[in-house]
Amino acid sequence: MMDDIDRIMEVMEAAFEPRWGEAWNRRQISSSLALPHTDYTLVGEKGGTPEEGKPAAGFALIKIAPGEEELLLIAVRPEHRGRGLGKRLLDIFANQARKRGAERIFLEMRANNPARALYESHGFEQIGTRKNYYSMDNGDKIDAITFARTL
Ligand SMILES: CC(C)(COP(=O)(O)OP(=O)(O)OC[C@H]1O[C@@H](n2cnc3c(N)ncnc32)[C@H](O)[C@@H]1OP(=O)(O)O)[C@@H](O)C(=O)NCCC(=O)NCCS
Numbered sequence: 001m002m003d004d005i006d007r008i009m010e011v012m013e014a015a016f017e018p019r020w021g022e023a024w025n026r027r028q029i030s031s032s033l034a035l036p037h038t039d040y041t042l043v044g045e046k047g048g049t050p051e052e053g054k055p056a057a058g059f060a061l062i063k064i065a066p067g068e069e070e071l072l073l074i075a076v077r078p079e080h081r082g083r084g085l086g087k088r089l090l091d092i093f094a095n096q097a098r099k100r101g102a103e104r105i106f107l108e109m110r111a112n113n114p115a116r117a118l119y120e121s122h123g124f125e126q127i128g129t130r131k132n133y134y135s136m137d138n139g140d141k142i143d144a145i146t147f148a149r150t151l
Contacts, residue, residue, distance in 0.1 A: 005030055007042055007056040015058075015075035019137045020110055024073065029061070032072070037064045041096075045080050047088045060089040062097075069097040071107035074115075086115070090122050098151045105151060110134045111143040124149040 009026050016023035024032075032038045038061065044050035045057040058076035062069060071093055076085045097105050107124065109115055110133075124147035133144035 004040070004042060005033070007050065008040065008059045008061070011056055011059050011075050011077055012073075014077045020113075020142070021135050021137055022073075022110060032061070038062065038072070039064060039096075041089060041092050043076075043085055043088055043092075045085075047085060058085045058089055060093055062093055064097075064100065067101065067103055069093070069100070069102045069105050071105065074107075086118050087122065090118070094122075094149070094151060103151055104148050106146065106148050108133075108144045108146050111145050116145070119147050122149065 042056040128146040132141035
């Protein structure tokens, strides 16, 4: 049977373009999920929890710290995009973070990621830039942009 790390890795491999160097490998995912302050959400293609044994359409990986939480990764399979699953994953994260008492949520993305429009429509605002933070597969560097949203 598929475990949740398999489901996350399947979405990861389908969703991230290798040239940007954003995807995490299996070891990075399993070691981060072994930490007590990391959590994840899976969605099926209709936006609910995926059925037992079925692949996921999308996932979010979250870092929980007192008062402030961070979206580490979000991804939806290309064939399921544009139907609100990304927004749904952000809604679930924001609601859970609020219930845990967080006042702000954060995320970071490469400067040219079109996901920016999704984050801004969800109330995130740019708060900073990290120069040359991401390394592309050809060695070029891209800035990271940090966003925050008050809950
Ligand atoms: C970002 C991502 C999770 C959005 O998932 P989604 O299910 O399509 O999200 P929604 O349907 O809720 O919102 C779609 C909106 O996202 C924005 N968007 C994100 N990525 C986009 C892309 N590659 N091309 C065009 N619009 C994009 C648009 O504003 C779009 O709105 P529209 O459908 O009205 O044009 C998905 O595009 C993805 O997996 N991208 C690759 C992984 C990635 O870069 N993740 C973010 C960095 S961790």
